[in-house]
Amino acid sequence: MPRRRITQTDVAAMAGVSQATVSFVLNGSTPAGVRISEETRQRVLDAIRITGYTANPAAQRLAGGGLAQILGVFTYEATFPRASRDFYGPFLVGIEHAAERLGVDLLLFTSAPVQDGRRRLTREGWQRLGVADGCLLLGQHEHRGELQHLLDTNYPFVFIGKRGSDGGRLPYVGADYVGGTVRQIDRLVALGHRRIGYVGMRGTDQPTLDRVDGYRSAMKAQGLTTRFVELDDVAATAAEIVDQRFTAVVVAPENHPEELADELERRGRRVPDDVSVLLLGQPHHPRRGGRPWSGFSVPREEMGARALYLLSRLVADDSPKRDRETGRTAAAADVELHQILVCPDVEGGTAAPPRDSRPETDNRTDPA
Amino acid sequence: MPRRRITQTDVAAMAGVSQATVSFVLNGSTPAGVRISEETRQRVLDAIRITGYTANPAAQRLAGGGLAQILGVFTYEATFPRASRDFYGPFLVGIEHAAERLGVDLLLFTSAPVQDGRRRLTREGWQRLGVADGCLLLGQHEHRGELQHLLDTNYPFVFIGKRGSDGGRLPYVGADYVGGTVRQIDRLVALGHRRIGYVGMRGTDQPTLDRVDGYRSAMKAQGLTTRFVELDDVAATAAEIVDQRFTAVVVAPENHPEELADELERRGRRVPDDVSVLLLGQPHHPRRGGRPWSGFSVPREEMGARALYLLSRLVADDSPKRDRETGRTAAAADVELHQILVCPDVEGGTAAPPRDSRPETDNRTDPA
DNA sequence: ACCTGCTAATAATGCGCATCATCCGATTGA
DNA sequence: TCAATCGGATGATGCGCATTATTAGCAGGT
Numbered sequence: 198m199p200r201r202r203i204t205q206t207d208v209a210a211m212a213g214v215s216q217a218t219v220s221f222v223l224n225g226s227t228p229a230g231v232r233i234s235e236e237t238r239q240r241v242l243d244a245i246r247i248t249g250y251t252a253n254p255a256a257q258r259l260a261g262g263g264l265a266q267i268l269g270v271f272t273y274e275a276t277f278p279r280a281s282r283d284f285y286g287p288f289l290v291g292i293e294h295a296a297e298r299l300g301v302d303l304l305l306f307t308s309a310p311v312q313d314g315r316r317r318l319t320r321e322g323w324q325r326l327g328v329a330d331g332c333l334l335l336g337q338h339e340h341r342g343e344l345q346h347l348l349d350t351n352y353p354f355v356f357i358g359k360r361g362s363d364g365g366r367l368p369y370v371g372a373d374y375v376g377g378t379v380r381q382i383d384r385l386v387a388l389g390h391r392r393i394g395y396v397g398m399r400g401t402d403q404p405t406l407d408r409v410d411g412y413r414s415a416m417k418a419q420g421l422t423t424r425f426v427e428l429d430d431v432a433a434t435a436a437e438i439v440d441q442r443f444t445a446v447v448v449a450p451e452n453h454p455e456e457l458a459d460e461l462e463r464r465g466r467r468v469p470d471d472v473s474v475l476l477l478g479q480p481h482h483p484r485r486g487g488r489p490w491s492g493f494s495v496p497r498e499e500m501g502a503r504a505l506y507l508l509s510r511l512v513a514d515d516s517p518k519r520d521r522e523t524g525r526t527a528a529a530a531d532v533e534l535h536q537i538l539v540c541p542d543v544e545g546g547t548a549a550p551p552r553d554s555r556p557e558t559d560n561r562t563d564p565a
Numbered sequence: 566m567p568r569r570r571i572t573q574t575d576v577a578a579m580a581g582v583s584q585a586t587v588s589f590v591l592n593g594s595t596p597a598g599v600r601i602s603e604e605t606r607q608r609v610l611d612a613i614r615i616t617g618y619t620a621n622p623a624a625q626r627l628a629g630g631g632l633a634q635i636l637g638v639f640t641y642e643a644t645f646p647r648a649s650r651d652f653y654g655p656f657l658v659g660i661e662h663a664a665e666r667l668g669v670d671l672l673l674f675t676s677a678p679v680q681d682g683r684r685r686l687t688r689e690g691w692q693r694l695g696v697a698d699g700c701l702l703l704g705q706h707e708h709r710g711e712l713q714h715l716l717d718t719n720y721p722f723v724f725i726g727k728r729g730s731d732g733g734r735l736p737y738v739g740a741d742y743v744g745g746t747v748r749q750i751d752r753l754v755a756l757g758h759r760r761i762g763y764v765g766m767r768g769t770d771q772p773t774l775d776r777v778d779g780y781r782s783a784m785k786a787q788g789l790t791t792r793f794v795e796l797d798d799v800a801a802t803a804a805e806i807v808d809q810r811f812t813a814v815v816v817a818p819e820n821h822p823e824e825l826a827d828e829l830e831r832r833g834r835r836v837p838d839d840v841s842v843l844l845l846g847q848p849h850h851p852r853r854g855g856r857p858w859s860g861f862s863v864p865r866e867e868m869g870a871r872a873l874y875l876l877s878r879l880v881a882d883d884s885p886k887r888d889r890e891t892g893r894t895a896a897a898a899d900v901e902l903h904q905i906l907v908c909p910d911v912e913g914g915t916a917a918p919p920r921d922s923r924p925e926t927d928n929r930t931d932p933a
Numbered sequence: 934a935c936c937t938g939c940t941a942a943t944a945a946t947g948c949g950c951a952t953c954a955t956c957c958g959a960t961t962g963a
Numbered sequence: 964t965c966a967a968t969c970g971g972a973t974g975a976t977g978c979g980c981a982t983t984a985t986t987a988g989c990a991g992g993t
Contacts, residue, residue, distance in 0.1 A: 202692075202695075249688050251688055251689050251691070251692035252692065253627075253692065253695065254623075254692070254693070254695065254696050255622075255623045255624075255626035255627045255695070255696070256623075256627050258623035259621075259623045259624050259627050265696065266676060266693075267672070267696065275661060275662075275665070276657075276661055286654075289644075293643060293644055293673070293675055294643075296673075296675035296676070297643070297675050297676070297679065300676045300678075301675065301676055302672055302673060302674050302675055302676045302693060302696070303672070303673040303675050304635070304670055304671070304672050304673075305661070305664075305670060305671040305672075305673065306670050307661055307664035307665050307669065307670055307671050308634060308664070308665070308668045308669055308670045310668075311665065321619050323619070324619035324620065324621070324622070325622070325634075325670060327570075327621070327622065327623075328622050328623070328633065328635065328670075328696070486854055
């Protein structure tokens with residue numbers, strides 16, 4: 198027989214006080230003019246210790262009080278399947294770590310139905326969200342309307358990945374793709390490269406926009422001409438790189454860098470001897486015996502962790518309840534809603550000085 | 566302003582009925598002598614549709630009624646860090662899949678404090694469990710006392726991995742290590758091997774016990790002598806294998822098969838030409854360019870999925886509420902509490918006939 | 934007219950907790 | 964000596980829902 202759980206009333210009985218008193222002791226008492234003597238406090242605490250009482254989260258929640266100590270994680274794609282795992286994995290490591298430190302549980306919204314390969318937040322979904330105190334959102338295929346709704350309902354959430362919409366009310370933890378890309382260009386220039394191409398699908402996702410942005414501004418700052426290769430086909434792309442006599446290219450991981458390099462070598466251009474290839478992020482599908490890429494890496498673990506910490510702050514600020522250790526009713530405003538993390542350089546083996554170091558055919562004034 | 570959520574009372578008002586009626590309609594009405602006319606029913610359903618009402622899980626829970634549609638996942642080690650990820654990953658794929666199909670959310674108990682590298686269920690932990698309708702347990706370092714407590718409190722849970730304690734009341738989904746191991750021995754014998762050793766640390770965990778069990782019985786059935794190598798050191802183990810002139814060994818994945826094979830080759834014994842090595846499960850830490858192992862594989866994804874389905878059944882049976890689609894108040898007893906899944910053979914490249922095929926020095930009567 | 938039997942629905946209650954309004958006794962102030 | 968104050972704690976209430984007990988209305992039956 199699953200004997201009934203210990204309730205505050207039980208504790209109260211044991212301590213010879215009222216249920217309300219127990220509640221006050223547990224919550225640090227503060228309400229209106231309520232005071233509990235140290236003696237009573239101790240008696241209650243003892244009773245709690247003896248009975249092993251712990252609050253029923255459902256009841257707490259219903260009573261509008263305490264947090265459930267549950268933070269949600271909503272991924273726009275299935276989380277664990279092989280392909281996604283490489284992508285989500287690192288984020289989750291960070292998230293889990295942070296969750297452990299924060300002492301919260303993680304709720305994965307696997308119930309949200311998947312439509313066209315992406316998860317949606319249906320009506321029921323919204324209700325489900327309520328079980329968690331707040332929610333982390335991650336994935337590439339977010340739905341604007343849903344985000345807006347989240348914002349409107351004032352539900353605490355944090356997006357993992359920079360998101361520009363809504364003039365900045367949307368909290369996120371992103372990576373500095375712009376800065377990272379700029380640094381790659383600068384590195385290449387320092388090595389002596391001048392003809393530096395950008396390989397990437399036209400994409401409207403934020404990372405792509407940022408990378409292109411970084412490339413553009415860095416090239417401009419160096420007085421070099423920007424050149425994009427935008428072919429769908431890897432072989433064609435490689436051909437174009439050869440044709441254009443690029444001595445280096447930067448490429449986003451989703452554009453099959455490994456295959457591209459293979460194609461280049463098939464055409465007699467060795468990497469990095471003839472062409473340097475810098476990767477703007479980690480490889481998506483690490484291949485056995487793949488190349489040791491140079492470029493930068495996105496600090497995914499840290500992003501995950503930081504995002505959860507941020508969320509935790511938002512939740513706390515949002516909640517009527519204050520931290521009773523410090524006692525301060527902290528001004529909620531001092532949380533940095535937008536965090537951009539540095540993408541550290543990776544020293545691999547795919548960058549080298551151009552073969553014909555510094556040919557005097559200067560490209561600086563090359564017409565587009 | 567986060568406008569108040571729609572409640573049953575709101576719906577009731579709109580439909581011109583009482584809150585109770587709404588509740589009845591939602592739950593299929595059945596209780597005691599309560600009847601709702603089809604007309605009213607429709608009015609209520611319409612109101613629900615219009616308002617977009619969905620139940621507040623906390624309230625449902627408090628009222629002792631409905632399920633939260635949340636299933637917990639408790640791992641005895643941190644889930645996502647690199648080392649664990651390879652292990653837990655496949656289980657989680659299956660679990661997530663099942664969760665999606667079942668339309669439930671997954672609650673990861675990351676709040677449980679880690680002591681000596683393994684998570685424990687503290688007092689608070691027990692309470693937290695209550696948020697989920699039931700819970701999956703996985704990991705190698707389970708705590709007997711905790712399991713017993715779970716059993717005692719009648720909380721629905723399923724262990725992933727065979728667990729023998731408690732005379733069978735403990736529900737689990739395991740893998741058939743015994744059968745898998747037996748088949749490996751049989752395969753080796755069929756190839757012509759006679760001197761087949763077992764490499765494995767003495768371990769008291771169930772998989773190890775089962776593998777040893779399988780090895781013992783298969784060897785006995787074949788009339789061969791069992792021989793164990795139980796050294797801590799990989800090099801020493803390799804030496805022993807050479808000394809004993811084994812033509813084949815079976816080895817559990819936790820015993821560094823890759824390093825062992827390296828050591829063997831360092832001693833001039835090629836795998837599989839001189840020594841066949843069969844792996845009793847997947848490699849723990851897949852290495853780049855690692856060997857293509859022969860042996861069997863543990864169907865981890867399927868285990869995860871099956872475990873969640875089983876849990877879901879247990880929860881449903883345990884719950885007072887019955888499935889109102891089928892209407893049947895199914896006899897709870899027909900759930901198979903113990904599921905053992907077949908471990909399919911893997912055809913890799915580490916098994917071959919013994920070099921000196923069928924030497925007439927028969928080992929069958931070899932004294933131990 | 935009065936009781937029975939039945940349908941259709943409602944009122945009331947409680948789950949465990951947080952919180953507001955209240956209350957009691959002991960000081961203190963004048 | 965009586966009112967004002969304050970420390971110390973309690974009772975009542977409601978969150979949103981499931982469920983039990985109860986009622987209202989009405990068609991026979993005698």
